[in-house]
Amino acid sequence: MADVARMAGVSPTTASFALSGRTDMRISDASRARVLEAAKELGYRPNVTARSLRTKSTQTIGFVSDMITTTPFAGDVIRGALEAAYERDHLLFITEAGGDRAAEASLVHALLDRQVDAVIYAAMFTRYITPPKELYGQRVVLLNCLAPGFDAPSVVPDELQAGRDAARALLAAGHTKGIWAIGGHLAVPASPEGNIAGNERMRGMEEVLRAGGARLDGVIECDWNTQDGYREVSALLAAGHRPRALVCLTDRLSMGAYQALGEAGLSVPGDVSVISFDDQDIAAVLRPALTTMQLPHARLGRLAVELILRQGPLEAAVHRVAMPLQERDSIGTPAAE
Numbered sequence: 207m208a209d210v211a212r213m214a215g216v217s218p219t220t221a222s223f224a225l226s227g228r229t230d231m232r233i234s235d236a237s238r239a240r241v242l243e244a245a246k247e248l249g250y251r252p253n254v255t256a257r258s259l260r261t262k263s264t265q266t267i268g269f270v271s272d273m274i275t276t277t278p279f280a281g282d283v284i285r286g287a288l289e290a291a292y293e294r295d296h297l298l299f300i301t302e303a304g305g306d307r308a309a310e311a312s313l314v315h316a317l318l319d320r321q322v323d324a325v326i327y328a329a330m331f332t333r334y335i336t337p338p339k340e341l342y343g344q345r346v347v348l349l350n351c352l353a354p355g356f357d358a359p360s361v362v363p364d365e366l367q368a369g370r371d372a373a374r375a376l377l378a379a380g381h382t383k384g385i386w387a388i389g390g391h392l393a394v395p396a397s398p399e400g401n402i403a404g405n406e407r408m409r410g411m412e413e414v415l416r417a418g419g420a421r422l423d424g425v426i427e428c429d430w431n432t433q434d435g436y437r438e439v440s441a442l443l444a445a446g447h448r449p450r451a452l453v454c455l456t457d458r459l460s461m462g463a464y465q466a467l468g469e470a471g472l473s474v475p476g477d478v479s480v481i482s483f484d485d486q487d488i489a490a491v492l493r494p495a496l497t498t499m500q501l502p503h504a505r506l507g508r509l510a511v512e513l514i515l516r517q518g519p520l521e522a523a524v525h526r527v528a529m530p531l532q533e534r535d536s537i538g539t540p541a542a543e
Contacts, residue, residue, distance in 0.1 A: 213244035268317030269300045271328040286507030314340040324514045332402045349510040361510045364526035368499040369410025381451045382420035389455025390427035435462025450540045451479040457486045475538030494535035
């Protein structure tokens with residue numbers, strides 16, 4: 207700092223104020239410009255640790271997840287959070303506990319010991335959680351999870367509205383009967399209400415279908431993988447059912463459904479329309495390309511950082527992020543009976 211001040215021809219105090227960006231001091235634009243130019247020429251960088259003692263902020267955020275960083279499906283959550291933090295001159299410390307509660311507590315302690323300003327606690331899929339006790343009283347945002355009674359905001363996908371929008375897409379194409387849902391909402395029975403995403407997707411879809419004078423002919427409960435979609439749609443067709451539209455609760459289920467329909471000599475969307483959820487990479491490369499509701503991973507991560515860096519106390523509200531409809535080629539008008 208003394209070297210910068212000397213080169214700029216100002217006092218160390220003036221140099222300090224100019225470099226910290228303070229505008230409440232009487233520093234001429236010319237002096238400020240000389241200080242900034244001298245700092246650039248000398249390669250001066252402020253001591254972040256020393257600055258944090260004065261400002262009471264380290265400009266760092268801790269990010270604790272169960273298994274987001276090691277899965278391909280939610281990596282954009284990290285990207286969105288990183289971009290938002292970078293834009294606001296904050297550093298994100300990313301950690302992962304792999305579902306181990308002891309490791310989770312240790313990681314939270316490590317982040318708090320390093321004086322992070324706040325912590326984002328994230329889950330790979332939307333579920334109810336019990337936050338680590340170490341987070342109580344801290345500045346926290348919950349990402350892709352809910353903790354009733356915990357005093358922190360949550361950021362989750364708007365699955366209920368996504369279900370409504372999926373049903374509206376089918377109704378707009380003329381589908382009112384022969385509609386089957388594959389996947390259901392109980393794929394994760396450990397949750398008291400079943401799978402939160404599946405529960406809300408189904409509820410929104412049934413609400414709109416009912417209002418439009420339509421209904422589901424059936425709901426098939428199963429896991430959400432490709433082989434499950436293939437097995438269940440094959441069994442549905444073998445039992446003599448002829449669906450006109452399939453609502454698959456994930457894109458991987460849709461991929462299996464495509465295979466089963468093709469083996470039965472049925473085309474998409476000529477014979478059977480298919481709509482799905484998530485918008486994973488496979489959705490755009492399936493043939494025909496899959497119409498699906500997009501999980502807004504990057505926006506979820508971005509909003510979590512935006513919320514945690516807002517001024518003032520955080521309110522324990524649920525922030526729902528829209529899941530846009532990705533219209534492609536898998537929905538057509540109903541096949542004739």
